[in-house]
Amino acid sequence: MTITRTLRKFGATAALAVATTVAAPAFTAPAQAAELPYGQDVSNYQPTHDWGASGADFGIVKATEGLDFKDKTFARHWKELDKHEVVRGAYHFGHPKNDPVAEADFFLSVVNSQPAEKGDLLALDLETSDGKSVEHVNKWAKTFLERVKAKTGVTPLFYSGYAFADQYGKGLGEYPLWVAHYDKAKGTVATPADWKSWTIHQYSDAPVDQNVSALSIDQLRALGRS
Numbered sequence: 001m002t003i004t005r006t007l008r009k010f011g012a013t014a015a016l017a018v019a020t021t022v023a024a025p026a027f028t029a030p031a032q033a034a035e036l037p038y039g040q041d042v043s044n045y046q047p048t049h050d051w052g053a054s055g056a057d058f059g060i061v062k063a064t065e066g067l068d069f070k071d072k073t074f075a076r077h078w079k080e081l082d083k084h085e086v087v088r089g090a091y092h093f094g095h096p097k098n099d100p101v102a103e104a105d106f107f108l109s110v111v112n113s114q115p116a117e118k119g120d121l122l123a124l125d126l127e128t129s130d131g132k133s134v135e136h137v138n139k140w141a142k143t144f145l146e147r148v149k150a151k152t153g154v155t156p157l158f159y160s161g162y163a164f165a166d167q168y169g170k171g172l173g174e175y176p177l178w179v180a181h182y183d184k185a186k187g188t189v190a191t192p193a194d195w196k197s198w199t200i201h202q203y204s205d206a207p208v209d210q211n212v213s214a215l216s217i218d219q220l221r222a223l224g225r226s
Helices: 005-019 074-083 100-111 134-152 162-168 217-222
Strands: 038-042 058-065 087-093 121-125 157-161 177-180 200-204 209-213
Touching: 058 074, 058 100, 058 121, 058 209, 074 087, 087 100, 087 157, 087 217, 100 134, 121 134, 134 162, 157 162, 157 200, 162 177
Parallel strands: 038 058, 058 087, 087 121, 121 157, 157 177, 177 200
Antiparallel strands: 038 209, 200 209
C-alpha cells in the first residue's frame, strides 16, 4: 500500500500541495521518535519479503481489495509474521463505488480463513474516492469500519494519506489513525480532520513501506483481536 501507485509516481507532490493548504493542528512530536516501534507493510508487490531480516516490530499486509481481489501473497506473509513473532495486521483496500458492507464481509472472510492470534490488527486502506462525493466517501468509510468492529470486536485502523484523510475523514476520530506523510520525518506528522493523535506514521515507501508507531508494542497489540 502507499498513496496509490499513481501518487507514488507523481503524487507525493500533488497530495502534499493539497495538504499544505489546510491549516494543520499543533503537533508535539513523541519523545525519542527514533526509538518508536518500527513496522513495514507489504502486498503482492513484495511476494518474497523476508520478515526475519526486516527488523520490523510490526507488519501489516494486504488481504483484499474491492469485492473480489484476494492478495495471493497474504497467506504466506501472515504465516511468516507469526513465525518471526512480529505483531501482524491485515488490511483491505477500499473502493467507495461498491457496497461497504459487502467489502467488509469479503475482507473478513479472507482474513478469517487464516489462523488468528491475540493482538492481530485489522485496517481499512482508503485512498480513492472513485469519483464519489466527500459525503458519500465519509459515510462509506464509517459503514465499513462499523461493520468490521461489529463482526470482530476489533476497532480497525484507518489508513490514508494526510490530505485524503483530512478531506474525507471527518467524524472518524474514534478509529486509530495510520497516516502516510513522506515529507515529515518519522514520528513528526500532524493529525488531519478530527483525529487528536496518530497511531502509525508511514514515513517512507523506499525500499518498502516503512512506519513507526506512537504506541508501544503491547499497546499496539491491545488494539487487535482479544
